[in-house]
Amino acid sequence: MLRRAIDLFNEQGYDGTSMGDLARELGFSKSAIYHHVPSKTHLLSQALDEALDGLTEVLDEASREVPGATAYDRLRRAVRLSVAVLVDHQPAVTLLLRVRGNSEVEVAALRRRRDLDARFAALVREAVEEGSLRSDVPPALVSRLLFGMVNSLVEWHRPGGAVDAGQLSDAITTIAFDGLALGRGSSGHQS
Amino acid sequence: MLRRAIDLFNEQGYDGTSMGDLARELGFSKSAIYHHVPSKTHLLSQALDEALDGLTEVLDEASREVPGATAYDRLRRAVRLSVAVLVDHQPAVTLLLRVRGNSEVEVAALRRRRDLDARFAALVREAVEEGSLRSDVPPALVSRLLFGMVNSLVEWHRPGGAVDAGQLSDAITTIAFDGLALGRGSSGHQS
Numbered sequence: 001m002l003r004r005a006i007d008l009f010n011e012q013g014y015d016g017t018s019m020g021d022l023a024r025e026l027g028f029s030k031s032a033i034y035h036h037v038p039s040k041t042h043l044l045s046q047a048l049d050e051a052l053d054g055l056t057e058v059l060d061e062a063s064r065e066v067p068g069a070t071a072y073d074r075l076r077r078a079v080r081l082s083v084a085v086l087v088d089h090q091p092a093v094t095l096l097l098r099v100r101g102n103s104e105v106e107v108a109a110l111r112r113r114r115d116l117d118a119r120f121a122a123l124v125r126e127a128v129e130e131g132s133l134r135s136d137v138p139p140a141l142v143s144r145l146l147f148g149m150v151n152s153l154v155e156w157h158r159p160g161g162a163v164d165a166g167q168l169s170d171a172i173t174t175i176a177f178d179g180l181a182l183g184r185g186s187s188g189h190q191s
Numbered sequence: 192m193l194r195r196a197i198d199l200f201n202e203q204g205y206d207g208t209s210m211g212d213l214a215r216e217l218g219f220s221k222s223a224i225y226h227h228v229p230s231k232t233h234l235l236s237q238a239l240d241e242a243l244d245g246l247t248e249v250l251d252e253a254s255r256e257v258p259g260a261t262a263y264d265r266l267r268r269a270v271r272l273s274v275a276v277l278v279d280h281q282p283a284v285t286l287l288l289r290v291r292g293n294s295e296v297e298v299a300a301l302r303r304r305r306d307l308d309a310r311f312a313a314l315v316r317e318a319v320e321e322g323s324l325r326s327d328v329p330p331a332l333v334s335r336l337l338f339g340m341v342n343s344l345v346e347w348h349r350p351g352g353a354v355d356a357g358q359l360s361d362a363i364t365t366i367a368f369d370g371l372a373l374g375r376g377s378s379g380h381q382s
Contacts, residue, residue: 144344146366171336
């Protein structure tokens with residue numbers, strides 16, 4: 001039920017979707033829909049939590065101290081796992097990226113997004129301080145641009161299409177890190 | 192007049208903006224607006240052309256054969272100039288990136304956008320064939336991801352803010368190309 005509601009929100013916009021539209025889509029009568037769905041806001045909240053919980057787990061997982069792992073390893077892992085979350089939860093993440101703060105639920109989601117951005121930027125800073133990441137691009141800008149590249153895939157990635165999640169992760173981490181990692185850029189280079 | 196119409200379209204959506212809204216915004220009465228603006232579509236068309244003409248000039252300029260310039264130089268220049276167009280025409284480009292093909296004007300704009308994507312992907316392929324760009328990421332994917340990173344700036348770049356256009360161009364070309372350029376990655380690297 002949540003799947004179909006998310007698709008509908010993405011197709012015609014959350015604000016442009018009425019409970020009547022939802023009822024039709026879900027096969028309920030207009031009077032029966034409220035027995036199944038407490039409110040449109042409730043569905044939006046569940047959808048945004050799906051995306052935000054996935055990305056929070058990524059940062060929890062990537063931030064965990066692992067013996068022998070560097071800040072660079074943690075950052076690279078965070079990017080790789082983020083791509084996987086975007087691909088696995090593409091409709092929910094698409095909805096999240098369109099949120100503009102038009103309601104309490106949206107404002108709360110934007111707050112969680114900002115927290116995630118800050119945690120990600122902290123990972124970038126740690127890798128810079130460790131000396132494994134170039135320091136000539138400000139960490140906040142690095143994290144915006146990396147997520148710009150990662151998030152863009154919701155615009156054009158088609159599940160089951162020519163490019164799978166593994167190729168996407170490889171492409172993004174390769175482009176991003178062979179540019180960012182000091183002294184690591186040689187792996188993909190031919191002389 | 193076009194400026195304020197574009198801002199209004201970006202704030203409340205093109206479909207969500209009426210001629211009455213435009214009249215209020217532009218300081219005309221509802222009956223006078225049609226003497227000044229033939230139609231809402233006309234303004235949309237002008238706005239999308241502004242963005243598309245800018246990007247077309249970039250590709251014309253970058254594609255020009257210059258003695259001594261390689262395909263890699265042309266591609267790097269195309270990325271750098273595209274960032275400048277996005278910054279200079281941010282409201283018009285923002286509108287362009289939201290176009291979904293809901294009308295004849297939008298379909299025509301999407302067609303022009305696809306042509307530009309194809310020309311850009313051709314520049315990527317030439318650089319791969321020349322041997323100056325890594326060949327392990329498919330050119331079509333490279334061009335989508337690069338433009339994902341470039342286009343993301345319409346979401347967060349604030350004119351007159353902490354980051355200026357030059358820093359943005361530098362950051363994007365550095366991240367992108369020190370990862371993409373075979374044998375060129377060493378400039379930003381410390382051992």
